[in-house]
Amino acid sequence: xxxxxxxxxxxxxxxxxxxxxxxxxxxxxxxxxxxxxxxxxxxxxxxxxxxxxxxxxxxxxxxxxxxxxxxxxxxxxxxxxxxxxxxxxxxxxxxxxxxxxxxxxxxxxxxxxxxxxxxxxxxxxxxxxxxxxxxxxxxxxxxxxxxxxxxxxxxxxxxxxxxxxxxxxxxxxxxxxxxxxxxxxxxxxxxxxxxxxxxxxxxxxxxxxxxxxxxxxxxxxxxxxxxxxxxxxxxxxxxxxxxxxxxxxxxxxxxxxxxxxxxxxxxxxxxxxxxxxxxxxxxxxxxxxxxxxxxxxxxxxxxxxxxxxxxxxxxx
Numbered sequence: 524x525x526x527x528x529x530x531x532x533x534x535x536x537x538x539x540x541x542x543x544x545x546x547x548x549x550x551x552x553x554x555x556x557x558x559x560x561x562x563x564x565x566x567x568x569x570x571x572x573x574x575x576x577x578x579x580x581x582x583x584x585x586x587x588x589x590x591x592x593x594x595x596x597x598x599x600x601x602x603x604x605x606x607x608x609x610x611x612x613x614x615x616x617x618x619x620x621x622x623x624x625x626x627x628x629x630x631x632x633x634x635x636x637x638x639x640x641x642x643x644x645x646x647x648x649x650x651x652x653x654x655x656x657x658x659x660x661x662x663x664x665x666x667x668x669x670x671x672x673x674x675x676x677x678x679x680x681x682x683x684x685x686x687x688x689x690x691x692x693x694x695x696x697x698x699x700x701x702x703x704x705x706x707x708x709x710x711x712x713x714x715x716x717x718x719x720x721x722x723x724x725x726x727x728x729x730x731x732x733x734x735x736x737x738x739x740x741x742x743x744x745x746x747x748x749x750x751x752x753x754x755x756x757x758x759x760x761x762x763x764x765x766x767x768x769x770x771x772x773x774x775x776x777x778x779x780x781x782x783x784x785x786x787x788x789x790x791x792x793x794x795x796x797x798x799x800x801x802x803x804x805x806x807x808x809x810x811x812x813x814x815x816x817x818x819x820x821x822x823x824x825x826x827x828x829x830x831x832x833x834x835x836x837x838x839x
Contacts (some may be wrong), residue, residue, distance in 0.1 A: 531549050540716070566588050591612075593831075594615070595819075599678075600619045605663045623811040628678055638777040655816045665691055680701075696711065723752075736760065781802075784802055
């Protein structure tokens, strides 16, 4: 018989929600028709909270959960969690790193191929019957091109390894040089952009990186350059990106994430030099199931008095 009360603040897939409901008393805040009433009736009993990777959890909500002990995030990103608030209250925060690294890295490589070699545009060319009237335009050889990676964490490293295997030259930037890494470190983002054919965004989201890729970075990337984002939409100033694409300041863009998902700026929808994906970085059956298992394992470990399998770094 479930004994712990859990607040659920995001839609969850059945392979996570069903075992969650089997082991815990779940209160679905996401679907509640009267959220204040739900919190008034159940908030004092709630000891755990499950949210999505892109969910924003305000401190005002957490203030109404005086017994909260753990937040388990169904996702590797936790920029929607008020981490300092959780530190002060002693709330543990778990997430699901590692299990989605390869899938997200594959999408980044796919976007490099689709933008650099024009595969998405070529597909439309064939479907429109244009091939019968002439050949497709020449595109860009990727071997020997420079890929600059913003954020060389687990996913950034996996992207770098894949692109290096394709013959691309790798450089990266971040808060500090990575130990044991042979790729070239560039301390300044604008300098990295200026020296890159492809600038790939793979750093965490959140307030610290909001609009880190701004008009100045895009201008440094220049008319030869393509921006690829598989991290968080907030990292790129989307209005500046639209202007850079419209004016020819940069060559192209490959985007799996957006500032206001699922809403995509209308201007991007009509651009032939932009590849748009619906945030599918971790979108495989295998990875989402592994994420669900780890999200649940974090909760189970906490209530069993064990260390969390994946506590966020800031709270270790």
